[in-house]
Amino acid sequence: MTTILERIVTVRRRRVAEAQEKVPLEFLWDRCGRGRRGEAPRDRLAAWPASRRAVIAEVKRRSPSKGDLRPELDPAALGRAYAEAGAFAISVLTEPDFFGGSLEDLRAVREAVEIPVLRKDFVVDPYQV
Template identity: 60%
Template sequence: MPDFLDQMARSSADRLGVARQVTTESDMRRAAESMPPARELRLGNDFGVIAEVKRAAPSAGVLRAEVDVAERARQYEQAGAKVVSVLTEPDRFGGSLIDLRSASAGTSLPVMRKDFLVDPYQIYETRANGADGVLLITAVLDDSTLRESLSVAAYLGMFALVEAFNELDIERAQVAGAELIGVNCRNLRDLSVDFKRFKDLRDLIDPDRRAVAESGINTREEFREVESLGYHAALIGSALMREEDPTATLQRLRGECEASR
């Protein structure tokens, strides 16, 4: 049986095929180019939060099937998040490009599309639907596609968070020119979590790149730990989506982090 990551990549390729039938790449590129300038990612020296909107997750089940995405994005901004991440994968995460557009309309923060993208066409699609940044997963992209995707994102003024699971992924991301590298402690092939991966891989990321800790961060102690390892931001999803009002949770995590300095 194909592993989870392979399933998601194949599903993404199927969606890509449908999208191409509706909108040619040249038309999608023109739509992306006609958008206003993308909002700038600003991750300074202070430890930031990328707050995520997702209706469900394979590892957690349904989190919040009915959610006002624009309002959730506003709540994240009010609580001090630096970026809003939006899952657009429909089958296992319940997301859509409509959610992406809603989040973009609901906040002044930069918005990132999180999905299992397999082709540069989807970068144009991402910008055309209001996102300012995009997640790229090294494990589903060959070197040529990764470089081209980064190039398209840069051309459109977007940031790209390049996700890694192991040493080879980090090496490939850096060779391709990634400036923002995420370490995911969840193995997307079998969905297992190894928090130790954050420590094991952090020093492999060059000091001139920015590092993001992704997945499995639910407590103040875990939040402080990834900050102490030298990450510039943490991506928080399930812990926020479980809450009716995520503001207190996000402020508690951020406040505890700031108090530890």
């Protein structure tokens, strides 16, 4: 019997292989500028008062154990609400098959807020980075 984690990893590997067929890694490297550095990352943690708790809020549509949590959620609106409530950062689940997330959810939150946004997924191949 396979565990849920083993099933997720199997599906992620299949999806990565499909993505690589559609968009080769070489194309992504070229699009990213092969090592070109953009704007320096902001050191938000250094600027955060030590006495204040840093909450990382999460955007998540569903989970394998709990089922649908918020299938119709608006990621940008939720991200803005978290930021306005004082979240330090926002974690966005992007795994589509078991958690209902997407890279579009990540983009929507990134465009909606100024605080750091983290991609939460099952990374099984350097291609995903």
